[in-house]
Amino acid sequence: MPAKTVQIPTPDGLADAYAAFPDDGERHPGVLMYADGFGIRPVLRAMARELAGHGYCVLVPNPFYRHGTAPLVELPEHIGEEDRPAVMARVMPLIEAHTVERVRRDADAYLGFLTSRPEVRTGPVAVTGYCIGGLWAVRTAAAHPGRVAAVASFHGPVGVDGPGPLAGLTARVHFAHAESDLSPEALGELNQALDAAGVDYTSEIYPGTVHGFTMSDTDAFDSAGLQRHWDSLLALLDGALVDG
Template structure:
């Protein structure tokens, strides 16, 4: 599966990124994939290549490029619970600084870059993301209702986008929540907001999961939940982009 390192011009500089795409020389639907808070690393490359193998051009930016190119943090090969406190002590200031005055201009740059790639077809695009990346994906879809036809977010604090952003969505939506991330009552409240927005969506708790369940390099990984994630994501993309 071809991959390419890229530089995306933004309002604040240049974001490093990579893309994975089919090797057939054809144009394919574009997907903007935001990594989780731990950033671009081998597991994200594998996931992007998996998705590209299904016929999509997948662009994965480094959201924390202001702090340096990926990997912004030195990470162990397996991110176990013992390593997390030290990692998150360094990571949380970056996440907290990544407010909407950074998120939205960056989203503009990423969508513009993706939709002008010669390998990407002329139709709408999709955005997906994990953990904090799911929140970034939600903000991106809300800010680009005419361009983004599908939004997926996994173990992500999507409710933090706020009702105003959720009401601006026009994309088809799939939210896959970890069981430890929100209560059934919080899920019902979120889904009422999505209902009020008139969206075509699925928003569900993946049973027995903890935050980070898609990431095979962490203790949170759940193989069955990852398979459910792929089934849900690919079905969403097939309905929305092809």
């Protein structure tokens, strides 16, 4: 599977990113993948390659490039609960500095770079994200209704911006929530906002999961949740980008 680190010109400098492509020499739909707050690391590279193996060109940017190239925070091979407080203390200032305006400005550069690649098929792309990356995915899709045909968020705080950005979504949507992140009542309120906005969506709680369930290098990992994630994500992407 062809994969490499690339440099993306942005208004604020060069953003490093990880790119993975199918190896058949054909052009394929593009997918912008936002990592969780822990950033680009082996598990994210493996997920990008897995998605590329299903026929998609995947770009995973380092959203914190203004502070340096990835990895900015030294991570243990497995991020256990005992490691989380110290890691989060270093990660949270980076997340807090990544404002809505920065997300939107960077998204212009990321999407422009992705769609200009010779490996990427002409047409709309998809955006997916994990944890805070899920929120960035929604912000990206809302800001680029003509360029993003599908958006997915897994255990992401997608409702924190209120109903306004949701109303700007024209992409097909899949929101997967951890059972520990969202109550059934909060899910109902979110889905009512999506209904009111006329969004084509699925939004559901994955039973038995906790925040971060897709990440195999953390204590939150749930293998059944990860497989459900792949099933849902591939169905979304195939429907929006392949079958039309």
